[in-house]
Amino acid sequence: MKRSRIKTILSEGKIGGKVTLCGWVRTKRESKGIAFIALNDGSMQDTLQLVVSEGTSAFQKISNCNTGAAIKATGVLKDSPAQGQRFEVEVLDIEVYGDADPVKYPLQKKGHTLEFLREIGHLRPRTNTFGAVFRVRNILADAVHNFFQERGFIWIHTPIITASDCEGAGDLFTVTTLDLKNVPRNEGGDIDFSQDFFGKRAYLTVSGQLEAEFLGMSLGNVYAFGPTFRAENSNTTRHLSEFWMIEPEMAFADLRDDMELAEDFFRSLCSRVLEKCEPEIAFLEKYYKNTSAADLRELASKRFSHITYTEAVKELERAKQKFEFPVKLGLDLQSEHERYLTDTVFHGPVIVTDYPADIKAFYMRLNDDGKTVAAMDVLVPKIGEIIGGSQREERLDVLNDRMSRMGIPTENIEWYLDLRRYGSAPHAGFGLGFERLVQYITGMHNIRDVIPCPRAPQTIKF
Numbered sequence: 001m002k003r004s005r006i007k008t009i010l011s012e013g014k015i016g017g018k019v020t021l022c023g024w025v026r027t028k029r030e031s032k033g034i035a036f037i038a039l040n041d042g043s044m045q046d047t048l049q050l051v052v053s054e055g056t057s058a059f060q061k062i063s064n065c066n067t068g069a070a071i072k073a074t075g076v077l078k079d080s081p082a083q084g085q086r087f088e089v090e091v092l093d094i095e096v097y098g099d100a101d102p103v104k105y106p107l108q109k110k111g112h113t114l115e116f117l118r119e120i121g122h123l124r125p126r127t128n129t130f131g132a133v134f135r136v137r138n139i140l141a142d143a144v145h146n147f148f149q150e151r152g153f154i155w156i157h158t159p160i161i162t163a164s165d166c167e168g169a170g171d172l173f174t175v176t177t178l179d180l181k182n183v184p185r186n187e188g189g190d191i192d193f194s195q196d197f198f199g200k201r202a203y204l205t206v207s208g209q210l211e212a213e214f215l216g217m218s219l220g221n222v223y224a225f226g227p228t229f230r231a232e233n234s235n236t237t238r239h240l241s242e243f244w245m246i247e248p249e250m251a252f253a254d255l256r257d258d259m260e261l262a263e264d265f266f267r268s269l270c271s272r273v274l275e276k277c278e279p280e281i282a283f284l285e286k287y288y289k290n291t292s293a294a295d296l297r298e299l300a301s302k303r304f305s306h307i308t309y310t311e312a313v314k315e316l317e318r319a320k321q322k323f324e325f326p327v328k329l330g331l332d333l334q335s336e337h338e339r340y341l342t343d344t345v346f347h348g349p350v351i352v353t354d355y356p357a358d359i360k361a362f363y364m365r366l367n368d369d370g371k372t373v374a375a376m377d378v379l380v381p382k383i384g385e386i387i388g389g390s391q392r393e394e395r396l397d398v399l400n401d402r403m404s405r406m407g408i409p410t411e412n413i414e415w416y417l418d419l420r421r422y423g424s425a426p427h428a429g430f431g432l433g434f435e436r437l438v439q440y441i442t443g444m445h446n447i448r449d450v451i452p453c454p455r456a457p458q459t460i461k462f
């Protein structure tokens with residue numbers, strides 16, 4: 001079907017030109033024998049006004065056409081006398097593909113709460129809010145590839161089904177084809193996964209890092225960008241059970257290189273949104289007040305603050321404010337602590353480095369003090385952790401020692417140890433949670449509102 005998108009019409013259209021456009025009716029009103037339809041086709045935030053005169057066949061065809069209907073209109077592009085729009089379309093012909101019941105269609109003109117819209121996830125992309133969020137998400141995804149491709153990083157595809165637990169945290173979804181009514185057991189009474197599809201227990205990946213490491217340790221600089229899964233029972237505004245992660249991995253790189261990459265990356269993403277999503281950010285600023293072009297401009301040019309974990313704990317101990325969770329050297333930072341650092345101490349993004357080895361994953365490189373690891377978390381205001389990364393332990397003996405101390409079996413990841421046996425070298429990488437990024441940039445309060453089909457404990461619809 002030959003049609004023009006509204007975005008193209010508004011940027012390239014010429015007065016007097018004939019256009020065909022398809023979309024969904026946002027509103028229809030009639031005045032003095034003329035019908036006005038505000039049409040949205042998803043290509044941009046704005047609607048385009050269709051003007052249909054009484055007495056035309058088009059006018060009759062839309063007599064029963066309501067908010068939500070899908071239509072095709074052909075007409076001539078005119079200067080619009082109405083305020084705030086450059087063009088309108090004088091309609092010559094119209095086709096109604098599918099009407100929407102004016103009583104049952106849930107997206108009538110009035111505003112809806114985000115909670116209500118979550119219940120109708122299949123219709124919410126037709127609202128201004130979700131149109132804006134998903135267009136920003138698209139630009140960000142494109143900007144991710146742009147950033148890495150321009151720097152010669154190779155896009156790799158790490159597996160979704162895996163046999164290893166990258167984070168060693170046990171938050172894994174098992175993938176099985178065993179008959180759940182009749183699960184085979186071994187002599188000890190445990191489930192016998194040798195009879196399962198892959199001949200051993202398999203999971204949905206929590207991170208592509210381990211595989212990204214062997215690709216990085218051969219191709220030099222790589223990045224993964226794919227879905228990851230976590231079975232943590234976290235019902236918060238920042239956690240999803242299925243989310244997308246961007247994971248660069250660089251050979252011959254240390255923690256300093258890693259932090260530099262993370263900062264450059266983040267700034268470049270902000271710049272790209274400023275350049276490409278001006279109307280979307282303006283809309284989100286107006287209605288939700290949690291983002292703005294001015295904020296993004298500042299982020300795009302600002303350097304991150306840096307602090308070590310040990311210094312951060314001292315800073316928290318000095319705080320006048322009371323925290324719900326204890327602050328003590330050796331304990332992990334809770335989100336209230338992270339927010340104190342970003343919102344009260346640094347007023348912007350901060351990178352916390354050199355966490356105690358005991359609270360971080362097995363693969364992080366042990367520092368010379370023998371107690372902390374070369375880890376970094378990037379924290380941003382309101383959200384907290386948005387990036388987690390580290391220099392990887394490249395010394396076989398140190399890694400083996402750490403894994404055995406943490407009780408991590410090596411049998412499934414001998415291949416990972418091989419990278420330390422053959423041509424090992426310093427290397428580093430990080431993971432950026434894509435939805436947390438979209439959440440931060442759009443200012444949406446709940447992470448469930450930046451992904452089309454959010455998955456969370458007790459929540460799987462669509």
Ligand code: 4AD
Pocket residue numbers: 166167206207208209230232238239240241243245247248385386387388389390429430431432433434435436
């Ligand atoms: O800090 P995490 O667990 O790091 C890793 O998985 C490393 N293997 C990454 C690497 O070095 N290649 O997760 C990385 C990021 C977090 O900073 C956060 O932004 C996001 O992933 N994330 C989540 N986002 C939404 N919902 C969840 N449940 C998330 N868990 C982590």
Ligand code: MG
Pocket residue numbers: 377385387388
């Ligand atoms: Mg983390």
